Amino acid sequence: MFTDRRLTEAYKKAETVYFDDNSRIVFMSDAHRGDGSLSDEFLKNRNIFVHALNEYYENNYTFIEVGDGEEFLEYSNFEHIKNAHTDVYALIKKFFDKDRYIRIFGNHDIYLQNQRFVKKNFSINYDKYTEEYFDFLKGLKPKEAIILKHRYTSQELFTIHGHQGDAPNDQFWFFTMLSIKFFWRFFHRFGIKNPASPSKNINRRHKIERNYSKWIVKHQRPLLCGHTHRFKFPKNKSIPYFNTGCGVYPASITAIELAEGMIRLVRWKTYVNDTGLLYIKRETMRGPEPIEAFDTRKPQKVVEYLALRKKQQSKEKREERAAFREEKMSQDKINGEH
Structure with a gap:
């Protein structure tokens, strides 16, 4: 009930972004970039993430980050995060400067709903080598949700992080933040995960996904989100629910691609060849399928x-x-x- 209301409110306020069959868009979420310490879950996949972003930039993709890009609940000082992952933010700036970066906030980077926080932390950056300040993501305006709308068919793809209606991560997020910052953050260093997180609690994750499905059926709108850390792609033209997965899997990250009118789920993963050389490979896990196959209105x-x-x-x-x-x-x- 509450999830339906929160998703509907976000849908009504969402900004429309147009696309067509010539558009190239990649959706990624839940990178949870931290300060580079032992509790930084993103650190193990940083090289994969950088490689994937480089490929998407060179191939003219628009990068839509669907929430939880930063782990602000554990590390509130953004300077530490930026300094730990300078190569990542250099790439994000390249997308942003080409007007190819759209940012959606989630529950772990919910501070981005405060434009004063965004202006203070994202407008200017400091190069510690040249000891100079420079424009960073000046003018960035994170959104709670967007509606991808086909320029010619008016087909929609509602895109949101997905924590809406998940009580501990929505209306009670502040208390969750306190428990993470002063308790679970230190347990992460020893490999102990927070059982209250939907990504670690199967029952909670399934409940959240059922609520997504109910909203899709009731409102007849395809939904793309993150939050649960479990990638999803509709099988056999079932309920059009897509989930990007996350950037903190062991040695892999997942993404949803929308290009030339086709949508697919992909994985970027580290492999080792016969000579012991590590390399990163992109694999298609589901699809590609024509995006119109998931139009619920026709x-x-x-x-x-x-x-x-x-x-x-x-x-x-x-x-x-x-x-x-x-x-x-x-x-x-x-x-x-x-």
């Missing part, structure tokens, strides 16, 4: 658009076959002359 405009696109694809295939036949005939003619 209005007439969508039907017309899909018919037009199918006609265009058929035309392109015919042209390719004709060009292939023409090339083959030319080659046969040359061979015949010899």
Whole structure:
């Protein structure tokens, strides 16, 4: 009940971001970047994260960080986090400077809902080597949620972190923060996890996911989020619930990609070859599927658009076959002359 109300409120206030079949977008969440100490869960996957972000930047993706990018509940001093992960923030700045970075706040970086906090910590950065200040993410405006809307079909993909309605991480987040900062933070150093977290408590995680599904069915809107740390991709055109997973798996991170009208779940993972050399590989775990396969409304405009696109694809295939036949005939003619 409460989850439905909180998600609906966020949906009504969400900013619309348009995309089309030429757009390239990557959704990642729950990196939980810390201060580089033993309790920093992100540290073990930092190289994978940097490699993946480099690939997405070079391939013209827009990076949407779906909450919990920083672990502010444990480490409230952002200077320590920035100094621990300078390579990560240098890449994020490159996305931001190209207007290809969208930030959604979650429960572990909920301070980002305060624009004064954002302006104080994200506007300017300090280079300790040159001893100079420089513009960082100046003008960053984190959002609670966004609605990805197809420019031609009006299909929507509601994107939010997903802690809304999860009482310990929503309306009682302050008390959760106190327990993490002054208790669980120190246990993390010895590998002991907080059992109250939905990512570590199976029953709570399943309950949260059931609430997501109820909202999707009731409001007929596809939902993409993070929070639970469990990646999800609809199977056999079931309820359109997508989850990015997280950046703190052992030796891997997951993401959702939306490119050329296709959506897929991917994993970036560290492997070792026969000679003992470590390398990072991207794998498709689910999909790719056409994004329109998850449109719960299917209005007439969508039907017309899909018919037009199918006609265009058929035309392109015919042209390719004709060009292939023409090339083959030319080659046969040359061979015949010899």
